[in-house]
Amino acid sequence: MINKTKFALVDCNNFYASCERVFEPKLEGRPIIVLSNNDGCIIARSNEAKALGVKMGVPYFKVRDMIIKNGIVVKSSNYPLYGDMSSRVMKIIGQYSPIQEVYSIDESFIDLVGLPFHLINHMQSLRQNVKSWTGVPVCVGMGSTKVLAKLANRIAKKYTRFNGVFDIDELPYERYCKLLQSVEVGDLWGIGRQSAKKLNRIGIISSNDFYQADIGVIETLLGVNGKKVYQELYGNSCIPIEAIPPTRQQIVSSRSFGSDLTDFHELNQALTNLTRKAVYKLNNHKLATTTITVFIYTNPHKKNKACVHLSKTIGMTTAIKNESQIIPLISKILRLIYKPGHSFYKGGIVLSNLVKNYPQQDLFLTNEDNQRNIDSSNKSNAIRLVNKRFNESLKYASEIGNDKWRPKADFKSKRYTTSWTELLVI
Numbered sequence: 513m514i515n516k517t518k519f520a521l522v523d524c525n526n527f528y529a530s531c532e533r534v535f536e537p538k539l540e541g542r543p544i545i546v547l548s549n550n551d552g553c554i555i556a557r558s559n560e561a562k563a564l565g566v567k568m569g570v571p572y573f574k575v576r577d578m579i580i581k582n583g584i585v586v587k588s589s590n591y592p593l594y595g596d597m598s599s600r601v602m603k604i605i606g607q608y609s610p611i612q613e614v615y616s617i618d619e620s621f622i623d624l625v626g627l628p629f630h631l632i633n634h635m636q637s638l639r640q641n642v643k644s645w646t647g648v649p650v651c652v653g654m655g656s657t658k659v660l661a662k663l664a665n666r667i668a669k670k671y672t673r674f675n676g677v678f679d680i681d682e683l684p685y686e687r688y689c690k691l692l693q694s695v696e697v698g699d700l701w702g703i704g705r706q707s708a709k710k711l712n713r714i715g716i717i718s719s720n721d722f723y724q725a726d727i728g729v730i731e732t733l734l735g736v737n738g739k740k741v742y743q744e745l746y747g748n749s750c751i752p753i754e755a756i757p758p759t760r761q762q763i764v765s766s767r768s769f770g771s772d773l774t775d776f777h778e779l780n781q782a783l784t785n786l787t788r789k790a791v792y793k794l795n796n797h798k799l800a801t802t803t804i805t806v807f808i809y810t811n812p813h814k815k816n817k818a819c820v821h822l823s824k825t826i827g828m829t830t831a832i833k834n835e836s837q838i839i840p841l842i843s844k845i846l847r848l849i850y851k852p853g854h855s856f857y858k859g860g861i862v863l864s865n866l867v868k869n870y871p872q873q874d875l876f877l878t879n880e881d882n883q884r885n886i887d888s889s890n891k892s893n894a895i896r897l898v899n900k901r902f903n904e905s906l907k908y909a910s911e912i913g914n915d916k917w918r919p920k921a922d923f924k925s926k927r928y929t930t931s932w933t934e935l936l937v938i
Contacts, residue, residue: 534647766860800831
């Protein structure tokens with residue numbers, strides 16, 4: 513019988529750690545962990561680190577002794593490197609199917625229906641080319657639904673005998689049920705922590721318990737989304753591939769500072785930098801914003817001191833998209849909420865009520881106002897082009913300062929693929 517639907521989930525293995533190994537081959541086989549912003553918590557682990565019992569989300573300082581004792585390699589997160597490597601991997605994956613959904617930085621769904629290939633061989637070719645061309649290892653799970661493809665990927669990673677590719681549709685019914693029995697219901701794609709708790713309360717512990725349950729009970733308990741997951745386990749595709757990503761509703765750029773900030777100009781410097789990152793994303797998605805929020809707050813973990821959270825949101829009649837328009841507004845909003853005498857631990861900006869970046873005219877603007885908007889757009893475009901070519905050499909005055917706000921990154925590798933000055937030298 514020919515499947516009406518067939519999906520593959522391609523997932524990079526321990527992606528952050530794998531990116532680090534590409535440019536430092538000596539790390540192959542060694543335990544690696546990657547830390548969050550400000551070198552705070554563990555956000556990624558190699559298989560070797562997992563085998564040593566290193567847990568996700570644990571603060572670095574709590575396991576520092578264990579890390580030293582076991583010779584674990586520590587890396588600060590390097591998002592420019594990971595983002596660029598992800599882009600390269602996704603482009604290769606896209607060559608293996610006309611329909612692709614980039615699901616996350618290290619995962620992609622592709623549609624396999626109608627492809628004139630032996631699918632296992634086709635996916636083995638994908639694995640080999642991704643590894644050969646980028647150095648990043650991937651595994652592939654295939655199934656007639658996205659939930660099944662996700663489950664199949666779990667098996668492809670766990671059992672080496674499948675050589676990184678597994679088609680769950682090939683399993684006999686008895687073995688399929690046995691597989692579901694070995695997977696906790698909370699590990700199913702689409703079943704979150706709270707949903708798993710609800711299911712556990714009525715005795716649904718394993719994925720097989722979920723599979724054997726009455727669909728009416730599942731829908732009553734979890735709603736339409738839970739019902740979709742249930743039906744997908746039976747091979748009925750309910751969650752289509754999103755080849756065209758939905759329009760973003762907001763862009764958030766925030767950061768825990770390297771040290772607490774008390775001075776307005778230091779805060780303004782940090783927020784200007786964060787604004788430029790947000791506007792870069794805004795422009796990449798060809799969007800403009802009509803609402804801006806600025807927020808700053810003190811450390812909530814300090815004893816005997818209440819957390820002070822300050823924020824303000826403003827709306828605009830005309831959508832804007834340029835750095836030279838948005839950055840001055842951020843400074844003005846910060847000036848309105850800033851209170852001296854506090855040590856601010858974190859801050860950020862939110863661009864919301866996003867719209868497609870079509871030319872939009874305010875009926876009440878004068879010719880002089882329109883010309884000012886055109887000049888602003890031209891200035892921002894020129895700055896962006898210069899910075900792209902000369903490694904972010906142009907800065908706004910509000911960005912210049914002592915960099916006290918910059919987060920700690922004591923173990924950061926180089927931006928091997930995105931900076932001319934940090935290219936790997938052999």
